[in-house]
Amino acid sequence: MEAAQPLDGEPAARVLVAGATGYTGALAASLVWRHPRLELVGATSRGEAGERLDLLHPRHRVPVVLEELDLGGAENVDAAIVAYPHGAAAPLVAELRGLGCRVVDLSADFRLSDVPEYERWYGPHGAPALLEGAVYGLPELHREAIRDAELVANPGCYPTAALLALAPLAAAALIKDVVVDAKSGVSGAGRGGSEELSFVNVTENLSPYAVDGHRHTPELVQELGLLGHAGPVTFVPHLLPVDQGLLSSCYVTLAREVDSDELMALYGDRYDGEPFVELVDSPPGVRDVRDTNACRIHVALGPVRGRAMAFAAIDNLWKGASGQAIQNLNLMLGLDETEGLT
Amino acid sequence: MEAAQPLDGEPAARVLVAGATGYTGALAASLVWRHPRLELVGATSRGEAGERLDLLHPRHRVPVVLEELDLGGAENVDAAIVAYPHGAAAPLVAELRGLGCRVVDLSADFRLSDVPEYERWYGPHGAPALLEGAVYGLPELHREAIRDAELVANPGCYPTAALLALAPLAAAALIKDVVVDAKSGVSGAGRGGSEELSFVNVTENLSPYAVDGHRHTPELVQELGLLGHAGPVTFVPHLLPVDQGLLSSCYVTLAREVDSDELMALYGDRYDGEPFVELVDSPPGVRDVRDTNACRIHVALGPVRGRAMAFAAIDNLWKGASGQAIQNLNLMLGLDETEGLT
Amino acid sequence: MEAAQPLDGEPAARVLVAGATGYTGALAASLVWRHPRLELVGATSRGEAGERLDLLHPRHRVPVVLEELDLGGAENVDAAIVAYPHGAAAPLVAELRGLGCRVVDLSADFRLSDVPEYERWYGPHGAPALLEGAVYGLPELHREAIRDAELVANPGCYPTAALLALAPLAAAALIKDVVVDAKSGVSGAGRGGSEELSFVNVTENLSPYAVDGHRHTPELVQELGLLGHAGPVTFVPHLLPVDQGLLSSCYVTLAREVDSDELMALYGDRYDGEPFVELVDSPPGVRDVRDTNACRIHVALGPVRGRAMAFAAIDNLWKGASGQAIQNLNLMLGLDETEGLT
């Protein structure tokens, strides 16, 4: 691998990115590469080792050669970001944890504390023993636990936006019922060719999918439950003709009457000082947050009495995946949470 | 104007399209031009008279010169499609009705039977006396009345999709609460430059708008009310980066438990024989209906008990505007409802 | 197969579409299905037999079930449109010709009269004996031969636009040198998933490809040669972020001084009466011809002395493939050339 970016003094951590060829892994490698306090000590690929990352993903301009994973020399790895598919991640995470590495895992493998629920959606779990120590990596909900964690399960892109949109209401026990109509850009489905994701099928199109149940639903239910909302969640994703960007439109039947001032105060208080949450006065567009780690939220009482609406826009690859991974890593390493992300 | 398309014998009607330069007016002119039983006797423009329609809208290839409106020779006009802006349409419609022309009006001016409600959203009404005779032109709800009508108010694009998605549930008194999350392509906002609708602002973007109330809501409420649903409707539109296409995702809290068979039967019975409603087994994409007058509907009980979901996709310029106008005109003239639309 | 569209009396031919699942085959099946004088007697698929065509390609709304190819009952097939990949087409064409069927072949297999040249680009030729009787199916160049042909090789999309742009100049021996900078929508690359054609890779992108030689070049050279231009052709294609549409920008170093009147007259004379060639006064956009069989051409003397420029826009799936196949079939069957195409 070539010389890395110049750092501000000694690196806070030497970081491995495992699975750096997909959209999220490549962006994670790029963010580590550019991070003023982290050193990218390796970027691995199972299928494309030997290729240059900057040929696969020109925009990131990370001039490193992808390597086969070899944990033999892992004594010089302090932390790892794992961007493996669901199921394949767990064994690698277990191995890395066994070597003492801190890990942020981008897969779903450690997001759900309930193993049967996990296995219903994703198949057999490869390392259930690690679940107890894993922290759900949404800093706005679990910041202190993330600081102390050695294994962080990075949330799904849909849950990230929906939870940030709904957390203040859930925490105030205001959600009687909720519909989350979510729309995501195509990069959320990962790299690799499939006819469904071909340009011809996606352009000038829009369609709902997984209407009978999407595997991000249990994350939403689990985390809203921890915040105090016990009920079910109606969640329907749609495939958008955009590359990056995700919007969650959340429609809440309120548990009691709330006026606009109270609603604004709930959100203002909860997100006061949050570096990546932007409360805005008008509905956000996904372009507003493209290539940033921001989550823009607009909340309003709609014209229908008893219904609040919250709209949250993120870049699915940043706050919905790799940007959030860096945010988590910063917290785990005691760095400023925003470092390398602005 | 040049010679029209060859007709199958005598035309059933000589049709004027007033306001033929916008997206809906130009498509209406094109559909009349190609219609085997209609003769396009004029296409007018307030701002672009003298120009050729096929230069303004090349794809339609309608080689007619736009004219100033002049009702002096209106004795040879049997019917008119009016594609004027809201407010400007009513006086022209009144004049055309005074001359005995049958009219399909694409504006909102005759959609709402409640004048104060109309005026709240659109300003002073220019011809309230005509409201009593006007029929809301959604054939799937009002076919017989349309056959007998001399003035048909063509529905808005959003209400068209949402009403077709929800009508079977509303008629069965099954809607306790409903959220309509709608997404429309840019042509729904009409022709003409505005920065908001520029390519740079729209591409790779998506945003909700009019979240505090959109003027298509009262149409939805009025028509669902006629079907038997008395309550409010939460309706939020979103601007999509597509040119043509509209999807309504409707989330219904059911008034009572329903099983899947009953749900399917409700929709199957209601839309049996409907030429333009397509019930499909999986969620529709807006590309599936592009440049057609079809409305594709997928209905399902979601994984959350007590909630049904209905997704309806249309082309906002066809079934959401000009295609439906032709469908209405066919009915008013005693022609086959599908003529010129397949 | 279900009942076909009603025909105007007896069909002029019973037509098989072999390979109806790709973009061009499916459009060919749709155009035959809707054609007032043709009967679609079968639509075959090598990989997706048993599936409904209207599920694979909803927009076409052709309610037929795809079949395995079985030429046992081919006595009721008068003509076939073959939409097989290059190389795979030739043996099937040979078989169909052996049964007496007229054939329009969408592949490159019978476009090049020079077998070694063919084999250089496409590999071994499967039926060279048929080449002598094959006619290059660009009606504007070879109309009379097509009328008499039993095997027509439908041109490539790039050559179609470039040849129509350049033919008048070539025929007048005015081309000293020529550069064709062509841009095509993604459907030109065919259906099926590949990462290169994924939405994420194509949107907000544009790139040249095959700059060291594209296999459509020999078609261009062959046909320009027949018209009288003996020299080489610089041809470079670019991949556009559009689904359908192709533009050829042709820059000609003129063999002698020409004034604008002479240039216009050359094009006007050559294309006078051509039903699908539209000479226009300003540069065409590919949207102008979307979903039509038209080729729009704008020709001009540029500001640089001695250089003419011709821009030709087509829909790569229509005039660049399946629309032109129907045009050819109409000619072969003695029908009006435009039937089923307007």
Add this chain to the structure above:
Amino acid sequence: MEAAQPLDGEPAARVLVAGATGYTGALAASLVWRHPRLELVGATSRGEAGERLDLLHPRHRVPVVLEELDLGGAENVDAAIVAYPHGAAAPLVAELRGLGCRVVDLSADFRLSDVPEYERWYGPHGAPALLEGAVYGLPELHREAIRDAELVANPGCYPTAALLALAPLAAAALIKDVVVDAKSGVSGAGRGGSEELSFVNVTENLSPYAVDGHRHTPELVQELGLLGHAGPVTFVPHLLPVDQGLLSSCYVTLAREVDSDELMALYGDRYDGEPFVELVDSPPGVRDVRDTNACRIHVALGPVRGRAMAFAAIDNLWKGASGQAIQNLNLMLGLDETEGLT
């Protein structure tokens, strides 16, 4: 204006951005704002003073309030980037120069040394006396002069890409004839609504424009002339359905035979050490350079003898405008040329 980004010590210059509401002005303000050595002392707008820049251009996240231009307090302005329309820029530039400010002007007003040529394309020149001291701001051609300049005319987006593609050939006197077929994203046409640039007109479209002469041609001719190419240039731009990105495909008739090694050496030598020129082995896509100041160039001898082809991709807003302005400013201020641009 709110507190600016923290700087690395004293700012090297206090910079005013005049005309910060368009795409290029807003990006320039953002780049100054984020620049480690520059201080943004003001961002002005003629029509939108009082508005927040981060509401107009959310993605840039520059939390400053736009001001009316007021040069009364200009003693604290060391340098200015002027993003006014052609014609309007010259008087302001003259005023700023009178106050001793260094200026980078994004308009065309000081690009052409030949006043009549300027006036042929842009109308009367507002400050011809300043032309003599103005330097054409393409660092790869005029780096040393830019270092010493107090007024730099930032090049047009099209000339930037075409000149970088062609400079090595021009300097080696290898261009006998040249065609530049250029394709630009919509942001190149500037902000503001016009129907031509509306999403509906641009999506799924592509068209040439200004085929009878584009005002960027004289820049190309002037600069190629300085490099040694005396002849005319055929330049045709096309409007692409992308927001940011520009590709120039250049077709050169060589003045003498050149082999591939010589060609590669010409480019390799010329661009050795250039921080923003990337020579690549395969044709570049505009996505590869999006949101960067890079120019990616692929040069090749095509299959036609005597013809070289060079393809250059840039982001029209970065290397084609505001990124290059910062590059120029860095040079003028004696800073590292890449500062604030990586």
